[in-house]
Amino acid sequence: MSYTILKKVQAAPNEYDIWVKAPQIASHAKAGQFVIVMADENSERIPLTIADTDKKEAIRVIYQVVGTSTEKLAQLNVGDALSNCAGPLGQPSEIPEGKQTLVIGGGVGIAAILTIIKTLKEKGNHVTTILGSRDREHLILENEIREIADETLIYTDDGSAGKKGLVTDGMNALFEAGKRFDAAWAVGPTIMMKFCSLVAKEHDLLIWTSLNPIMIDGTGMCGGCRVKVKDTIKYACVDGPEFDGRYVDWDILMNRQKQYSKEETESEHVCKLGGIHPSQSKEGGLQ
Amino acid sequence: MNAQERKKQRIPTHERKPQRRKKDFFEVNLGYEEAEAVNEAERCLQCTNPLCVKGCPVNIDIPGFIKKITEKDYKTSGEILKQYNYLPAICGRVCPQETQCEGACIMNKMKHFQPISIGKLERYVADWNREKTDSKKELNISKAVNKKVAVVGSGPAGLTAAAYLAERGFEVTIFEALHLPGGVLVYGIPEFRLPKEIVRHEISDIEKLGVQIKTDYIVGRTITIEELRDEFDAIFIGIGAGTPRMMGIPGSELIGIYSSSEFLTRINLMKSYDFPRHDTPVRVGKNVIVVGGGNVAMDSARSALRMGQTTQFSHHDTYHPNHVKVVYRRTESEIPARIEEYLHAVEEGIEFHWLKNPVEYIGENGQLKAVKVQHMKLGEPDDSGRRRPVPIEGKFEVFDVDTVIEAIGQTPNKLLLESFPQLKLNRRGTIEVDQNLMTSVEGIFAGGDIVTGAATVIEAMGAGKQAAKSIINYLSDDSDSHHQK
Ligand SMILES: Cc1cc2nc3c(=O)[nH]c(=O)nc-3n(C[C@H](O)[C@H](O)[C@H](O)COP(=O)(O)OP(=O)(O)OC[C@H]3O[C@@H](n4cnc5c(N)ncnc54)[C@H](O)[C@@H]3O)c2cc1C
Ligand SMILES: Cc1cc2nc3c(=O)[nH]c(=O)nc-3n(C[C@H](O)[C@H](O)[C@H](O)COP(=O)(O)OP(=O)(O)OC[C@H]3O[C@@H](n4cnc5c(N)ncnc54)[C@H](O)[C@@H]3O)c2cc1C
Ligand code: SF4
Ligand code: SF4
Ligand code: FES
Numbered sequence: 001m002s003y004t005i006l007k008k009v010q011a012a013p014n015e016y017d018i019w020v021k022a023p024q025i026a027s028h029a030k031a032g033q034f035v036i037v038m039a040d041e042n043s044e045r046i047p048l049t050i051a052d053t054d055k056k057e058a059i060r061v062i063y064q065v066v067g068t069s070t071e072k073l074a075q076l077n078v079g080d081a082l083s084n085c086a087g088p089l090g091q092p093s094e095i096p097e098g099k100q101t102l103v104i105g106g107g108v109g110i111a112a113i114l115t116i117i118k119t120l121k122e123k124g125n126h127v128t129t130i131l132g133s134r135d136r137e138h139l140i141l142e143n144e145i146r147e148i149a150d151e152t153l154i155y156t157d158d159g160s161a162g163k164k165g166l167v168t169d170g171m172n173a174l175f176e177a178g179k180r181f182d183a184a185w186a187v188g189p190t191i192m193m194k195f196c197s198l199v200a201k202e203h204d205l206l207i208w209t210s211l212n213p214i215m216i217d218g219t220g221m222c223g224g225c226r227v228k229v230k231d232t233i234k235y236a237c238v239d240g241p242e243f244d245g246r247y248v249d250w251d252i253l254m255n256r257q258k259q260y261s262k263e264e265t266e267s268e269h270v271c272k273l274g275g276i277h278p279s280q281s282k283e284g285g286l287q
Numbered sequence: 288m289n290a291q292e293r294k295k296q297r298i299p300t301h302e303r304k305p306q307r308r309k310k311d312f313f314e315v316n317l318g319y320e321e322a323e324a325v326n327e328a329e330r331c332l333q334c335t336n337p338l339c340v341k342g343c344p345v346n347i348d349i350p351g352f353i354k355k356i357t358e359k360d361y362k363t364s365g366e367i368l369k370q371y372n373y374l375p376a377i378c379g380r381v382c383p384q385e386t387q388c389e390g391a392c393i394m395n396k397m398k399h400f401q402p403i404s405i406g407k408l409e410r411y412v413a414d415w416n417r418e419k420t421d422s423k424k425e426l427n428i429s430k431a432v433n434k435k436v437a438v439v440g441s442g443p444a445g446l447t448a449a450a451y452l453a454e455r456g457f458e459v460t461i462f463e464a465l466h467l468p469g470g471v472l473v474y475g476i477p478e479f480r481l482p483k484e485i486v487r488h489e490i491s492d493i494e495k496l497g498v499q500i501k502t503d504y505i506v507g508r509t510i511t512i513e514e515l516r517d518e519f520d521a522i523f524i525g526i527g528a529g530t531p532r533m534m535g536i537p538g539s540e541l542i543g544i545y546s547s548s549e550f551l552t553r554i555n556l557m558k559s560y561d562f563p564r565h566d567t568p569v570r571v572g573k574n575v576i577v578v579g580g581g582n583v584a585m586d587s588a589r590s591a592l593r594m595g596q597t598t599q600f601s602h603h604d605t606y607h608p609n610h611v612k613v614v615y616r617r618t619e620s621e622i623p624a625r626i627e628e629y630l631h632a633v634e635e636g637i638e639f640h641w642l643k644n645p646v647e648y649i650g651e652n653g654q655l656k657a658v659k660v661q662h663m664k665l666g667e668p669d670d671s672g673r674r675r676p677v678p679i680e681g682k683f684e685v686f687d688v689d690t691v692i693e694a695i696g697q698t699p700n701k702l703l704l705e706s707f708p709q710l711k712l713n714r715r716g717t718i719e720v721d722q723n724l725m726t727s728v729e730g731i732f733a734g735g736d737i738v739t740g741a742a743t744v745i746e747a748m749g750a751g752k753q754a755a756k757s758i759i760n761y762l763s764d765d766s767d768s769h770h771q772k
Contacts, residue, residue, distance in 0.1 A: 044566045068566050084466040086503040219464050221529045222549035252540045255653035259542050260568045
């Protein structure tokens with residue numbers, strides 16, 4: 001199996017939008033699911049949301065370069081292949097029919113809401129979206145989403161696109177204008193999902209958030225991705241990744257995401273220096 | 288010691304010194320030299336009614352392969368092994384011989400005699416054949432039978448079923464969820480006990496039989512069981528007992544608490560011990576506690592020791608020793624681990640605390656700082672026949688630790704089972720099978736840990752072989768007349 005990159009565009013200063021040949025995954029993927037990829041055979045296994053599919057052929061993922069693994073991925077170009085790609089993983093989004101829905105995306109999280117919005121529209125729902133980002137440059141997929149959603153609000157930190165403010169300001173504005181929703185989604189930085197969930201809670205609104213704890217296998221085998229929802233431990237990779245944000249213990253999630261921050265800096269350091277690990281020179285003499 | 292005396296005692300194998308080996312991941316046991324293997328083989332009485340064979344779950348012709356060692360005919364010896372066991376270099380290293388073949392050896396019944404080192408001899412022969420024989424050897428594959436079998440999972444159960452069927456002319460495809468084949472042999476059992484090179488070699492032998500292995504294939508997600516049924520004549524499910532059981536006590540979400548599966552997967556499959564050359568990190572603190580008393584606990588404890596403290600940037604420059612304790616809620620005589628692993632752990636300086644059980648994890652700023660353990664005593668025997676541990680009221684102890692690894696067992700991974708609810712399950716969530724290892728769904732067979740719950744490599748292989756035989760019967764019944772048996 002060769003997971004060749006068929007298309008690659010830079011979506012934002014540090015974000016890439018790629019199509020990867022993976023017919024078996026493309027034909028089985030549903031909204032809300034993700035893949036685990038490895039750029040090369042020494043890479044970490046990292047989870048990325050399936051942003052779109054071409055049913056017969058390929059999947060689309062949009063990723064932000066934040067550390068070693070995503071950096072390695074960014075070095076691959078059209079014609080290169082990922083060493084591994086497994087999926088689709090996770091439970092598909094629970095898509096209602098004929099309802100009023102609100103879908104919020106922040107930063108690279110906007111990638112994850114594209115298929116949700118598409119599927120919601122296919123099922124006859126009314127979709128209002130709020131997109132948020134740092135500035136205009138970092139705002140991805142705006143045109144694609146405007147085309148499908150019934151209504152799109154934009155918020156940026158510096159006001160360079162849409163209104164100046166946070167996506168939660170958008171939520172509050174909608175509620176103040178008397179809008180009511182049957183279900184909502186929020187995907188973005190953890191802190192954004194936490195605050196969207198607080199707003200939703202005030203309005204008794206079901207809000208699906210896509211949790212992004214550190215994962216390894218993505219198949220329920222290691223327990224590393226455990227999160228606390230409604231006081232019970234869940235494995236985000238098989239029970240989620242979407243959970244009702246009103247019941248997620250956000251502080252635990254944020255704490256667990258920091259687990260390897262030191263090591264991540266170190267790995268990047270070595271990677272950038274192109275340094276050789278001492279263990280490469282195999283220690284001689286067994287006894 | 289005269290020659291007669293010597294015959295009573297088994298010839299020991301070479302082992303690397305604890306002080307040296309506890310800092311690296313190279314193999315601990317170095318096996319026999321040729322002369323030693325021959326001498327050990329000569330101790331075997333060549334019983335006409337060999338008890339050892341009954342003790343081996345796949346009934347290897349033990350006196351047969353040992354006899355060939357005495358004749359220095361290692362090639363034939365290896366061929367005898369391969370008739371029963373496709374993974375002899377692995378079983379020779381990891382079988383709990385003391386409760387299986389060696390435990391049954393007649394020598395145990397004779398005063399002052401030690402049983403034959405069957406496992407170490409098996410390992411010797413398998414290693415000899417791996418190193419010395421031409422890899423392009425002729426394969427004994429029957430004529431194609433035009434039947435396709437799908438095998439789900441590439442652990443010992445799946446590999447064995449696949450090899451047995453391929454040898455008999457079936458077209459076999461293995462579907463494996465992870466990026467490497469081997470199951471627990473690659474992601475669980477550490478390098479210092481079972482070098483991955485050996486696993487790779489034994490798997491490539493199986494591929495030479497024509498077995499196709501598709502990795503990154505999560506059955507139930509990448510392909511469904513229904514789709515497999517359309518394409519294949521029969522299916523074997525050997526997906527193991529992959530989900531870690533966790534204590535679930537207060538504080539379980541703190542940083543520093545791992546399931547053994549996560550800890551060992553990071554180290555073995557993702558090669559954290561070679562971080563940052565491999566990208567996946569693992570964090571091990573100065574004071575480590577491993578909970579449990581099985582092979583998994585021993586592997587976790589010894590891996591933690593070898594990693595040393597790896598919270599600091601410099602872990603790959605110098606080895607910073609740490610303290611590793613195992614806490615187990617019963618006593619030494621109840622531990623389910625292989626005796627060799629337990630003894631190795633003791634030699635390496637791992638501290639054992641019996642009759643203690645964690646009840647709470649205590650943290651600071653989200654990081655684990657201490658573990659509160661309850662003292663236990665042994666009560667009445669439970670289902671397993673072992674005496675049940677019961678808490679001693681009010682007796683607690685607190686250990687300062689920064690890393691805990693829970694190794695308290697595995698339960699079936701539900702991913703495939705939930706995607707195909709037609710499969711009938713047992714009370715324990717394992718797959719229900721009949722005496723032919725067929726599941727409640729016709730044409731779908733299952734074996735290994737997913738049927739028995741966490742067990743052993745050789746039992747999983749035995750199940751793989753039995754299921755393969757049933758599949759052959761099933762598929763020939765199906766095409767020939769239905770009068771046959
Ligand atoms: C279900 C799911 C879907 C995701 N979808 C996307 C997506 O569509 N686009 C995107 O850009 N990002 C996505 N992420 C996040 C992405 O997986 C991480 O950014 C990536 O793993 C970082 O790896 P790195 O080595 O480049 O960075 P590192 O330097 O290793 O880490 C940076 C930060 O990323 C997080 N992280 C690190 N390793 C992992 C891991 N194995 N699993 C999860 N998080 C990790 C940690 O919080 C860490 O502090 C998703 C995460 C999850 C769980
Ligand atoms: C750390 C550790 C140490 C051990 N030490 C010993 C020892 O010393 N001696 C001994 O005899 N036994 C030991 N065991 C037990 C032994 O390894 C197992 O009993 C044996 O591996 C079970 O084999 P299996 O083929 O049933 O499953 P596994 O080896 O678990 O293999 C199952 C495979 O199926 C794959 N899979 C799961 N779901 C899917 C899916 N939906 N689609 C595709 N693939 C899937 C998994 O990724 C895995 O590769 C140990 C176990 C562990 C965890
Ligand atoms: S396979 Fe295991 S039980 Fe059987 S003879 Fe070999 S070591 Fe003993
Ligand atoms: S029982 Fe012991 S002595 Fe007898 S054949 Fe088996 S290994 Fe040899
Ligand atoms: S990533 Fe391992 S259980 Fe979820």
